[in-house]
Amino acid sequence: MSMLVVRSVTEVRAQIAQWRRTGDNIAVVPTMGALHEGHLSLVRSAKGRAKRVIVTLFVNPTQFNNAEDLAKYPRDEASDIARLDAEHVDMLFAPDVAEMYPEGFATKVSVSRLSEGLCGAHRPGHFDGVATVVTKLLLQTQADSAFFGEKDYQQLSVIRRLARDLDIPVEIVGVPTVREADGLAMSSRNVRLSETARKQAPAMAEALRAAGAAIEAGQPVSSATDTAKTTLLTAGYSQVEYLELRDAETLEPISKLDRPARLLAAGWLDGVRLIDNIAVLPAH
Amino acid sequence: MSMLVVRSVTEVRAQIAQWRRTGDNIAVVPTMGALHEGHLSLVRSAKGRAKRVIVTLFVNPTQFNNAEDLAKYPRDEASDIARLDAEHVDMLFAPDVAEMYPEGFATKVSVSRLSEGLCGAHRPGHFDGVATVVTKLLLQTQADSAFFGEKDYQQLSVIRRLARDLDIPVEIVGVPTVREADGLAMSSRNVRLSETARKQAPAMAEALRAAGAAIEAGQPVSSATDTAKTTLLTAGYSQVEYLELRDAETLEPISKLDRPARLLAAGWLDGVRLIDNIAVLPAH
Incomplete structure (x- = not known):
């Protein structure tokens, strides 16, 4: 060595x-x-x-x-x-x-x-x-x-x-975040997930991706984030702590995609707290 | 230049x-x-x-x-x-x-x-x-x-x-603190003292010196500090914020001179806040 x-x-x-x-x-x-x-x-x-x-x-x-x-x-x-x-x-x-x-x-x-x-x-x-x-x-x-x-x-x-x-x-x-083949953001806490939960976990990455794309396409922010939260709970997450669009630099809440933003989420699955986030960018 | x-x-x-x-x-x-x-x-x-x-x-x-x-x-x-x-x-x-x-x-x-x-x-x-x-x-x-x-x-x-x-x-x-000829600790705030107050100000250094010497000579700490506070108020200070013996390193209050200590004071004179302190050392 x-x-x-x-x-x-x-x-x-x-x-x-x-x-x-x-x-x-x-x-x-x-x-x-x-x-x-x-x-x-x-x-x-x-x-x-x-x-x-x-x-x-x-x-x-x-x-x-x-x-x-x-x-x-x-x-x-x-x-x-x-x-x-x-x-x-x-x-x-x-x-x-x-x-x-x-x-x-x-x-x-x-x-x-x-x-x-x-x-x-x-x-x-x-x-x-x-x-x-x-x-x-x-x-x-x-x-x-x-x-x-x-x-x-x-x-x-x-x-x-x-x-x-x-x-x-x-x-x-x-x-940039490194992801498993199924989209789950790599985290040291992932090893604590049961086999079933491990299969449910990528729902967070997918829900963020879908909500981000919807917001970029012009869907109202709160409607897109509400849908994403429901998706997570349906997929097996027991709780969504937050799923919010924020200013990419100041992290202040934003309700309209008028500047570079970040969509961030935290939720509990199988007793493990998982987080993820993606960039959401206004059209040029 | x-x-x-x-x-x-x-x-x-x-x-x-x-x-x-x-x-x-x-x-x-x-x-x-x-x-x-x-x-x-x-x-x-x-x-x-x-x-x-x-x-x-x-x-x-x-x-x-x-x-x-x-x-x-x-x-x-x-x-x-x-x-x-x-x-x-x-x-x-x-x-x-x-x-x-x-x-x-x-x-x-x-x-x-x-x-x-x-x-x-x-x-x-x-x-x-x-x-x-x-x-x-x-x-x-x-x-x-x-x-x-x-x-x-x-x-x-x-x-x-x-x-x-x-x-x-x-x-x-x-x-180490630099002092005027009459003992007053140099401070940028001293220029705000009236002529009268400037003459009263050295009472703090003198009270600390006397109390420190008394404590080093074996006088109980609270008796020495009480005397010093009275001295300051008599000398023209309008208020003594604190006048206390503390551990020289941790600044924890000490009631007995069993380790290197510092005697520290703050008081108000003529609308100006003055502070000073001295070392107080146990006998070898």
């Missing part, structure tokens, strides 16, 4: 100082492990941009508003390491909780507005946890670029905002 | 990139202007530590909980520039509010516990404003070291904490 596996910020800093001396630029791909093709797509994008790629693996407890979700979050570090090594990642930074949040830790980064609706409304504190840990990871690795999946679109928006607002000298790069 | 005066983060970054290419290390001294000898002491400490010194001048609106205090905050940029140039400062970064908080700005850095008592209890939101703007200034300038006065001891503690917690690659250096 040629990939370095490091556990401390001190080791990360020592290695990046060495890379910096030879002028290597650095990209970081923050993950919570349980890696799938979506993560590997981030890694490949990062490899295309920077000489050195650091992947971070940290299941961040402060972004879980639900203890059961944290406990059930899939973990398989050995398999993750093998996959990343095969992708020729330079370093895996996999700190433990005490390394990230030592005794006395007291600082929080929060992003108003962008964090408030959608997932933020259903997962109190979630985006504060994300914003704080991502700020730390960006500053620990001092990367020139950082790669995040569009699958977590609200998260990507929050991260773009905090990086700009705090003047973190990094480029935030969003990477 | 040899000092660069820049207004934008882009210009700061371009200049520091040039300095970095020749291996120069960089120190930053964040200020709100209205510079006095206390600030110049920070500048001289910074000059002793780094090849390049950046002073920032930004009267940060988000850390003023009181609009009148913000409006009355003394400003004299031309005089500040002349003083800094005479100290051979390399760069003054003096952004306007729109450069620091462009439209859509939404991110806040907050530090729990350390921010909560003392000044934090009397100035709601103050330390969130400080923490956010200092995070920005540290990341904008990418300085190796940053210099802050011990006069604002709670602020210094909050900044040490956030720099450590967010893994900002900077050394935070505290510099």
